[in-house]
């Protein structure tokens with residue numbers, strides 16, 4: 001098995017199990033995200049594949065915010081809430 005670089009913009013994943021004839025390789029992470037968007041057209045998929053790294057940064061910021069808002073029990077103990 002070779003290295004299949006995810007064809008979504010700004011994605012560095014190199015393990016892709018899926019491949020679209022039109023859009024190329026996609027990793028599990030991006031595929032899960034794409035699935036969650038409820039897209040039904042190729043135009044929407046194209047827009048998703050062109051998502052820039054800036055959007056990934058926003059996603060990371062959102063993740064950070066949510067981690068603080070919904071900390072795991074383990075993290076709560078560590079931060080002694």
Ligand SMILES: [Zn+2]
Pocket residue numbers: 006007008011012013026027028029030031
């Ligand atoms: Zn990806």
